[in-house]
Amino acid sequence: MTRRLIFIAGTAKIRVFLLCIILCSCNALKRVDADEALLVKNTIYADGKKVTDTDIQSLISQKPNSNLLGFPLRLHLYNLAKPNPDSSYQAWLHKKEKREQRLINWLSKKQVDSLGESFLVKGYSEWLKKIGEAPVIIDTSKTCKSLQRMSAYYGNRGYFNNTTTFTIDSTKREQRAEISYKIDLGNAYMIDTLTKKTASKAIDSLYALNFKNSLIKEGEQFDLSNFNKERERLTSIFRNTGVYNFQESSITFNILRDTSTTRGDRGMDVELNIDNLKKRGDSTLTTTEYEVFTFNKINIYADYRFDDDPNDLQSVDYNNYTIYFKDKLRYKPKALTDAIFIEKDSIYRELNKIRTYRQISNLNTFRYPTIELEEDSTQNKLKTNIYLSARPKYSLETNLDVTHSNIQRLGIAFSSALITRNVFGGAETLNISARGSFGLLSDQDLPEDFFSEIGGDINLTFPRIWLPFNTKKIIPYYMLPQTRMTVGTSFQKNIGLDKQTLNAVLGYNWTPSSTKRNELELLNVQFVRNVNPENFFNVYQNSYRLLDGVADRFDDPTEFPELAELFETPEGTTEPRLIIPSGTSGFTNSILDNTVTSNIDDRRLVNTIEERRQRLTEDNLIFTTNYSFSKNNKTSINDLSFYQFRFKVEGAGNLLSLVSNIIPFEENNDGNGLVFGVAYSQYVKTEFDFIKHWQLSPTNVLAMRSFAGIAIPYGNSNNIPFVRSYFAGGSNDNRAWNPYSLGPGSTQNLNDFNEANLKLAFNLEYRFPIIGNIKGALFADAGNIWNVFDDVEDPEATFNGFSSLKDIALGTGMGIRYDFTYFVFRLDVGFKTYNPALETSKRWFSDYNLGNAVYNIGINYPF
Incomplete structure (x- = not known):
């Protein structure tokens, strides 16, 4: 019975949701009493000018009900719920037959007992209230609270004498009202003089050295946020110049308003006070002057356990570090000391402590470390104990996924990886992985619809730049340098021409800051062999x-x-x-x-x-070197206003071409050099990718992406290998076209997999909430691919200057997403708005219909 009721309730909820448009014809004022008013709009005016700043808008306690494209959907859903389902249940029982006919029979088409009826009535009310939104009734006490917040906001920015009022306009529509908040700012207070008073000599000297960068300046308008930022700035300076125990609370400001100034605005005097260090004992509070501390001893405890007896530990001295261990030291001393940026006889720097935490974690050999400081105040010296707790030597990871794509109707993919840490004693990590996928192909015309792909990789990572010369001065260890060596292979069956691939990579990466990343692949070799080339026309x-x-x-x-x-x-x-x-x-x-x-x-x-x-x-041998730089200024997962930039340049075949001048290679009939019987590819390729997000409101975001990429063949090649070329369409590109179906240029889907060597793509998406975790989006995708500087001569497929920009396709559409917190599931529907493959007079909106729409399923946002 319970399972039956859950099924009935679940299907009924879906039906109610699908009929929400009809149900939303209900009166929006259903839950608004005669003496109440529904809030429909807030407007803020400062000195008569309308304020649109989202920070100020967020100070309002009461905001109108949310809407979906101007319609208060959640309010109407809430109005559908019964105000008190428990009391209404008795009345409902007296009309059992009528209720069954109008509700139970319509929802479930079956008779249910009174327990089931109670569950449905109460369940629907609670569900509708949960996904709905109660009407926002104007509450003047909350309006006054909003005014207080605005007054404080502008007061913190120097408008101490501001005055605030509000008006409620209920004349436009019955039982609906708008609130206008009005702020008279008055004259802003300015900083006339800035003086300081420091209790410690060391602090006074350090402040004098860094005074010119002060965020509080004479003649500027008072802004409380600058005082907070100045306190943070000074704290950071002191903690990074030896004052390891500096307390931010030691910094205070005395502000004296000066109303006697003859200037047209108000003036004030600011005094900066930096007190001594305060130490609280059992019953007393003492103060001492701040001092600059240096390190006199640094101890490293490798493989540390909290129950270790220090007397049982052995030690070894290395480069002014003392390393303690039990039984046997499993790590090369240099590998440990290179990860630590605290040096003997150097002054304390908070930044070096943070860098030490990051680098030790980056080794992937130890858990998050513990750094303990012991003070010798008589000599202004610090002893540092660094405790390292090892991760397991071996770990096994497995994954299982169900996949679907334009090629795979249904697939099951699995992967497994064995991770071995500290392989050679230098915190190296060895990862041996295997993967496989099996399933059914989408193309029913192929002789076999079963596909398989298996592969494996061996990946060795060094926590340093592995080169014959020292790169420490160019790429210091705080940039988290890594060297990656990878060898991998894969075998495909019944996918295309059944490829076999072999990859080998020697690459480096380093991260100068949390926002920047560099990657250099000194050597990237890919060999692709087509097992069944005679199957070309079947595919x-x-x-x-x-x-x-x-x-x-x-x-x-x-x-x-x-x-x-x-x-x-x-x-x-x-x-x-x-x-x-x-x-x-x-x-x-x-x-x-x-x-x-x-x-x-x-x-x-x-x-x-x-x-x-x-x-x-043809088989491909791609021998490349590439470099990429990326920057991302996103500060946290909740930061909705940020940008991402990525640049990449790649050259292929140049090293082999240089070698061919010394050692002559065999040549094919076209005069191209052969390596192991395969003509090697030669080209240069570059890409620009820029993403920008604007937070328009606490919940609404406008996202933009632009991409440009070009690959130019030369020397030993007349074209770009298929695996390195560009395609257009798909769930992360132009969503009005399926993958590989757009372009090149104005051609009409000539091939099953259309590709080219020049690509332009532009995406714009407006994201907004609908109900709860359900989000919506409106998007416009533009772009195309073309052939340029290769052996393709079709004028419709080649890029011939600015005139070819008329072939940029435009797709528009809408999407719905469900936010599972850890990932987002999305469904996008794209419509061909401008199709360059059609005649010029028919390109706009000719295919703008459901019959030609493309449905895309994806995980997470496309950009």
Whole structure:
């Protein structure tokens, strides 16, 4: 019975939600009494000017009910709930048959007992109240509270004599009202003089050295936030110049208003006071002068346990550090000391302490460390004890995912990794991983619909830059340098041409600050082998249909007997078709070798198809070096106004080209150099990616992304390898097109997987809340791909200057997302607003309908 009731309630909730538009026709004033007014708008005026600052808007205690595109959906849902479901239940029981007909029968189509009826009535009311929003009734006490907040806000910015009032306008609509908050700021107070009083000589000297950067300046308007920032600035300076025990509470300001000034505004004198250190004993409070401290001894406790007896520990001295250990030291001393930025005889710096925490954590060998300071006040010296607790030597990670894409109808993917820490005693990390995926393909025309992919990687990470020369001065250890060596391979079955890949990477990364990151891959080698190139026309059906369309004029065996063996008539059809692969290759050779006579258009089309087949079926050897820089100024997960920037440049084949000048390589028929029988790729590639978010309100965000990328082949290559080219469309790109279906240029989806070597993309998305964890979005995606500086000659697919910008496609749409806190599930619907593949007169809104809409499912936001 319980399971049955839950099912009935669940399906009923869904039906209620789907009918919310009809239900929302209810009166918005249903829960508003005759002597009350529903708040519909707040407006703030400062000296007669409208204020739109979100910080000031947030000071208002009462805000109008939230709305979805101007409609108060949550208010109407709340109004649907019964005010008191317990009391209404008795009346409901007396009308059981009528209620069953109007509610129970409609929702569940079944009879339920009185327990189930009670559950539904009460459950619906509670559910509607939870997802809904009670009407905001104007409360003048809260309005006065808002005025007090605004007065304090402007008072903190120098307008001490501001006055505030409010007016309620209820004349526009019945039982609805607007509130206008009005602030008369008056004259702002200014800082006339700034003096200081310090109790400690050391503090006085340090302040004098850093006075010029003070945030409090004479002649500027009073702003309380500057006083708080100045207190933080000075505290940071003192703690980073030897005063390890400086207390921020030692800094105070005495402010004297001066009303006798002859200037048109008000003036004030500010005195900065920095007191001595306060120490509280058992019953007394003492004060002492602040002093600058230096380190005289630094102890490192490796593999520390709280129950260790110090007398049982052994020690070794290394570079002015003393390392304590039990039984055997499992770490190279240099690996430990390189991670510590506290040095003997140096002054205390809070920054070095923070850097030590970060670097030790970055080693991935120890848990978060403990740093203990012991003071010798007689000599102004500090002894430091650093306790390191080791992570497990080995750990095993496993993952299991269900996947879906435009290629995979359904897939199950798993991965497992064995992590070994401190492999060679220098805090190195060895990661050996294996992965696999199995499932069903989306294309039903393929002979087999089952696919598999297995692979594995060996990854070795060093917590330093691994080069034959010292890079410490260029990239110090506080930048968290790492060296990564990776070797991996993968095998695909029934995906495309069944690829086998082999990868090897020697890369470095370092992080100068929490907002910046650098990555350099000195060597990135990828070898791609197509196992079944004869399967090309089974996979790329568009290319096959084009070739077979040309062959239709040559399938008469009486007219072209020499081509008869190239065709077959599939069972159930009457039209001959080219046999794959013998027929397709034979027909292509016959056309290009002039074995049969064909017109120039047929020859050009067949030649284009054959060039694409050769390009996509040839093996690739990609030997690259690349560098990328990224910057992200997001301060926390709750920061909704930030930007991200990424730049990357990559060069391929240059080292091999240089070697070929010394050691001649074999060459193919096109004169391209071969390495292990494969023509190596040579190109230069660069990308710019910029993302910006604006927080328009506490819950609404406008997000923008722009991307530009180009890859130019030269030397040993006439085109870019498929795995390094660009595509357009998909859930993270232009959502009105499926992946690989947009472009190049104004072409109409010529190939099954359309790609090119130039890409422009621009995205704009407005995000807003709907109900609870359900969010909404409106978006516009623009962009396209083109061929440029390669062997593609089709003018519709190539970029020919600014005139080609008319081929930028535009997709618009809407999305709905559910926030699970740890990730966001989203569904976006994109409509082709401007389609460059159509005739010029039909490009706008010709495909703007549900029939041509594209539905995208994704995890987390697209940018």
